[in-house]
Amino acid sequence: MTDTQIPARIELVTKPRRSDQFFRFVVTTGGMSSLIILGLIFAFLAYRGLGVLRVEGFGFLTNSDWSVVEDENSNIVSQDYGLAAMLVGTILSATIAVLVGVPIAVLSALFLEFYAGRKIRNILIGLIDLMAAFPSILFGLWGFMVLMPSAEYWAKLLNKYFGWIPVFDVPVPFFTRSPFIAGLVLAIMIIPICTSISREVFSQTPLDRIQAAYALGATRFSMIRAVVLPFGRGGIVGGAMLGLGRAMGETVAVYTVLNVVYQVNWQVLFGAGGNIATLIILKFGEADREEINALMAAGLVLFLLTLVVNGVANILVSRLGKVGR
Amino acid sequence: MSTTTIKPGRPWEPTAKERSQKGLNLLIAVALSLVLLFVTGLNGKLGWVAAFFFSYVSVSFIAEYRRAGKPAAQDSLLTSISRFAIFLAIIPIVSILATVISKGWRGLHWGLFTQDMSEATVNSPIQEGGMLAAIVGTLIMVGLALLFTLPIAILTALYLTEIKGKFARPIRFLVQAMSGVPSIVAGLFILSSIVYPVTGERSGLMGALALSILMIPTVARTAEEVLLLIPNDLREAGLALGATQWRTVAMVVVPAVKSGLVTAIILGIARVIGETAPILLVSGGGDATNFNPVSGPMGSIPFYVWNAFLLGGSEESTQRTWAGLLVLLLWVLILFTIARYISSRSQKR
Missing domain, CATH: 1.10.3720.10 (MetI-like)
Known part of the structure; x- marks a missing residue:
């Protein structure tokens, strides 16, 4: 009988190797970069804009006067910075874009998901994805040269029949380069992204529910109303808000089709308006140090605005997976 | 004993009658849109598209309503509206591509890539x-x-x-x-x-x-x-x-x-x-x-x-x-x- 030797106990080590520790450290640091970059953007814009924000206070958002008065030796006599007019313009044109673009996008998504045949569907999806990759300057110049004449025609028509509604009234018959046209261009720009998000949401609708609806004798319309839309509601709203965020931050496309004038203009068909981004481009060239700081503060407002809108949108879209079932 | 061969049918496909009904709807819609164009102040291609949209939607709605009642009519309403929506979504991209290519190629020359x-x-x-x-x-x-x-x-x-x-x-x-x-x-x-x-x-x-x-x-x-x-x-x-x-x-x-x-x-x-x-x-x-x-x-x-x-x-x-x-x-x-x-x-x- 040989006595078996029991081997000495080996300590099981769960401590990762040094190379792994290093790897995890590098990747984690890299992973934090988005946090760092967003933080830096906030910090630097706030740092530059703080002086102006402190002088203007809350009036920076509510005051609608942006002026620098100089005497003959080009010394600054007085300066006044208020963002209200551009804030109104930003919200106005983005709202028009969402009101026009989102219904078209959602209905297109319904068509692609539930009506189109396979071949047509693939071609159309390819085209819409391609449109999402178009640079904004393309939309802007196309909007200026091609869309504007026809959009003007529609604007006149709207004014003729709905002029009694204050929003569609104009003080002077000047329809070129109005917030309405800018809103249309922005609507066209957000259609691809809204369509693809809605489509993605619709395609996640549980198949058994769709088939259950059909088995109960539903038409396509009643199936969509009873199953698809309730399921995808959050996604649709989220997609719309994502589009809103895009539309708010757009610069070049708005600049080309909008007559950028510094005044509060609620009348969407009248050719005057602007948004924060176009203000920055417009004033940047001739601005002195102080005005540039004011522009930085304006950029900060825009940054925070889009961040909030995007954040809410992303929460709505990503929460979708959990509702239902 | 004779054998009866059953021809495979395709009941889901539209019959000739249904197809002709659809064609008729389209024709009526075109006619109606032209009348609309004439009666109201609309003009131009865009005006026609809008008029055609309204007349097509209403014509097919009424036709479906007469054929199979309210649910079918609602269904046809959504079908035609969503078709129109995808049409609207595709127009800009086609227009952009066509405009840029047709207006851009005349400005192309080799010097474009060799000079500043x-x-x-x-x-x-x-x-x-x-x-x-x-x-x-x-x-x-x-x-x-x-x-x-x-x-x-x-x-x-x-x-x-x-x-x-x-x-x-x-x-x-x-x-x-x-x-x-x-x-x-x-x-x-x-x-x-x-x-x-x-x-x-x-x-x-x-x-x-x-x-x-x-x-x-x-x-x-x-x-x-x-x-x-x-x-x-x-x-x-x-x-x-x-x-x-x-x-x-x-x-x-x-x-x-x-x-x-x-x-x-x-x-x-x-x-x-x-x-x-x-x-x-x-x-x-x-x-x-x-x-x-x-x-x-x-x-x-x-x-x-x-x-x-x-x-x-x-x-x-x-x-x-x-x-x-x-x-x-x-x-x-x-x-x-x-x-x-x-x-x-x-x-x-």
Whole structure:
């Protein structure tokens, strides 16, 4: 009988190797970069804009006067910075874009998901994805040269029949380069992204529910109303808000089709308006140090605005997976 | 005994009667739209499209209502409206492609790729000057932006899929939020953080930095998506062979998603190649060809288009604008086609 030797106990080590520790450290640091970059953007814009924000206070958002008065030796006599007019313009044109673009996008998504045949569907999806990759300057110049004449025609028509509604009234018959046209261009720009998000949401609708609806004798319309839309509601709203965020931050496309004038203009068909981004481009060239700081503060407002809108949108879209079932 | 052969039928397909009914609806709708055009003040092609839409929707609604009642009518309403919606969504893209190609090709000539605008203005004859400065500038800036973006974006994607630390959810959220940062804000950020306090001069490098802020989220999200598609078995197999996590990622996971990463890069390039606003703010935008990214203003294709559009007003400048847009569009089309090709090929495998 040989006595078996029991081997000495080996300590099981769960401590990762040094190379792994290093790897995890590098990747984690890299992973934090988005946090760092967003933080830096906030910090630097706030740092530059703080002086102006402190002088203007809350009036920076509510005051609608942006002026620098100089005497003959080009010394600054007085300066006044208020963002209200551009804030109104930003919200106005983005709202028009969402009101026009989102219904078209959602209905297109319904068509692609539930009506189109396979071949047509693939071609159309390819085209819409391609449109999402178009640079904004393309939309802007196309909007200026091609869309504007026809959009003007529609604007006149709207004014003729709905002029009694204050929003569609104009003080002077000047329809070129109005917030309405800018809103249309922005609507066209957000259609691809809204369509693809809605489509993605619709395609996640549980198949058994769709088939259950059909088995109960539903038409396509009643199936969509009873199953698809309730399921995808959050996604649709989220997609719309994502589009809103895009539309708010757009610069070049708005600049080309909008007559950028510094005044509060609620009348969407009248050719005057602007948004924060176009203000920055417009004033940047001739601005002195102080005005540039004011522009930085304006950029900060825009940054925070889009961040909030995007954040809410992303929460709505990503929460979708959990509702239902 | 005779055998009866049953011919296979296709009851779901529309019968001849239904088809003729549909054709009739269409004809009535066309007629009605022409009447509408005549009665109301609408005119032009667009007016006709609107009139046709209303008449088609109402005609098919009434026809379906008479045929099968309210549910069928509602169904046909949604069908025709959604068809019209996709039509509206597709018109702009077709119009954009057609306009840019038809107006742009006349401005194309070889000098476009061999000359720059240093000795020509936007209003000089189209044969003088070209886009060399713009193309060189775009290549340098996008290339540098890619260089900055790639490590950060891929590390972010790896953090989200491989490490899955406790910050994975907030980081994913922040990356998505970052993709919504307006391009002009990216320009302002570089301006306030580097150009004013440090260099004091606008240059191509600054442009590249601004572009990479816009590029990071696109590349990171696409890379994350392709990394998520890798089956976990592959990772486990690597670890089971005794590899460390670092080796598994470097030798198994990343090689497996190579083509996906290429797609991510291409989509990132397509995202920033047409960016105009940050270029206007931070790169200066010169007319002369400049190979040095750290000093001197640098042009780009969108800047060339922008200049020709804003400073011009003559026949030549318009031609320049469209030619520039056509070149830009071709870049986007090529990048998009390559990305599509790669992703469709990897799906087949």
